[in-house]
Amino acid sequence: MQNRRNLLVVFITLLVIFELVAYVVTTPRPSAQFFQLYALGTNHLATDYFPNSDPNIRLGEVVPWFIGVANQMGNVQLAVIRVKLGNQTISPPNQSEAVPSPAPTITEFERFIQNNETWEIPFIWQISNATTINGSTEIVELRIGNQTFQENGLLAQNGYNYRFIIELWTWNEDSASLQFGWLSGTEHRVAWLQIWFNATSPT
Amino acid sequence: MSLIPSPRLMSFLAFLGIVFLFLAHPLGVSSQIGDELQSRFNGVIIEVHRAESAGATGSEINDLAGQLNKALELNEALNQLTGPNDGQKRQALLSQLNDRLSSLQSTAVEVDSTASRRESFNRILGYTSGAIAALLGTVAYALGTVLRRRYRIKRMFQMRVIPK
Numbered sequence: 001m002q003n004r005r006n007l008l009v010v011f012i013t014l015l016v017i018f019e020l021v022a023y024v025v026t027t028p029r030p031s032a033q034f035f036q037l038y039a040l041g042t043n044h045l046a047t048d049y050f051p052n053s054d055p056n057i058r059l060g061e062v063v064p065w066f067i068g069v070a071n072q073m074g075n076v077q078l079a080v081i082r083v084k085l086g087n088q089t090i091s092p093p094n095q096s097e098a099v100p101s102p103a104p105t106i107t108e109f110e111r112f113i114q115n116n117e118t119w120e121i122p123f124i125w126q127i128s129n130a131t132t133i134n135g136s137t138e139i140v141e142l143r144i145g146n147q148t149f150q151e152n153g154l155l156a157q158n159g160y161n162y163r164f165i166i167e168l169w170t171w172n173e174d175s176a177s178l179q180f181g182w183l184s185g186t187e188h189r190v191a192w193l194q195i196w197f198n199a200t201s202p203t
Numbered sequence: 204m205s206l207i208p209s210p211r212l213m214s215f216l217a218f219l220g221i222v223f224l225f226l227a228h229p230l231g232v233s234s235q236i237g238d239e240l241q242s243r244f245n246g247v248i249i250e251v252h253r254a255e256s257a258g259a260t261g262s263e264i265n266d267l268a269g270q271l272n273k274a275l276e277l278n279e280a281l282n283q284l285t286g287p288n289d290g291q292k293r294q295a296l297l298s299q300l301n302d303r304l305s306s307l308q309s310t311a312v313e314v315d316s317t318a319s320r321r322e323s324f325n326r327i328l329g330y331t332s333g334a335i336a337a338l339l340g341t342v343a344y345a346l347g348t349v350l351r352r353r354y355r356i357k358r359m360f361q362m363r364v365i366p367k
Contacts, residue, residue: 011341018333026329075255076268078248110279112271114264173252176245
């Protein structure tokens with residue numbers, strides 16, 4: 001009788017241990033959900049963003065960057081990279097309230113990225129047309145990759161302090177639309193970058 | 204007779220104006236198509252996420268993501284056709300996109316059900332293996348106990364009594 005009771009205790013103990021192991025093995029562990037957004041310079045490094053490390057960009061001067069997004073959300077995500085052109089006075093995105101920058105969108109790139117996947121695009125740009133009137137420079141035309149984009153109304157004093165604002169937008173299933181940043185649980189997070197340059201030699 | 208039109212005539216003219224504006228502005232139609240596509244895209248994305256949560260393999264997800272990106276390219280091409288003579292091309296692309304989304308949706312549903320079944324099987328297999336391992340462990344324990352007991356008895360009979 002004592003023997004049987006011992007065996008039952010052993011069996012139940014082993015059952016609990018092995019079933020716990022089976023549970024741990026078959027249940028996916030929750031992990032932190034996030035995106036990474038980055039911009040790299042010519043040599044795929046976080047330096048050398050401008051030719052000869054000179055942020056004063058001349059007309060027609062080609063500036064090659066790489067913009068990338070890494071998906072760590074645990075599933076396939078639609079990522080949209082919005083590239084905006086701003087000057088010194090335009091507001092950047094509001095991180096705490098997840099509000100995008102009001103700067104005009106020049107272009108955007110979109111792709112579905114798998115979990116743990118990094119999507120990188122070459123972002124090769126140049127100022128193809130700009131004007132200067134009374135000390136105010138205006139970038140009129142930008143060339144990004146093979147496409148040309150017209151711009152107007154964005155002035156900078158002597159061409160100083162222009163910036164590219166790069167925002168990450170994702171798909172929100174609940175609203176069936178794009179949202180700035182992403183939802184991690186109930187928290188709204190955003191990722192954006194800005195790189196300053198001067199258009200000081202437009203002619 | 205007054206030259207100022209009556210309020211009834213004015214409201215009729217305003218109504219005509221609004222009707223004319225609506226008719227002259229065909230953008231509403233394209234935005235409806237956009238909304239419909241958007242909701243279809245959303246449905247497909249939800250289904251893909253479901254398949255992923257159900258435990259779809261990397262290659263299955265890779266295939267679905269590839270198809271999603273092709274649908275995205277078609278949508279982009281569709282958005283670039285804004286000219287007045289692009290109607291036919293637009294229609295053709297739209298039908299291609301619809302076909303792709305339908306096929307994507309059905310593939311995602313299929314992957315979801317396959318993955319669910321596979322995952323359930325794996326879970327049952329895991330828990331059954333746990334129970335079998337516990338049973339085998341208990342048998343080994345019982346066998347060990349019996350062997351130990353026999354060994355003790357054997358040793359007891361082999362003992363010599365040495366007088367002091």
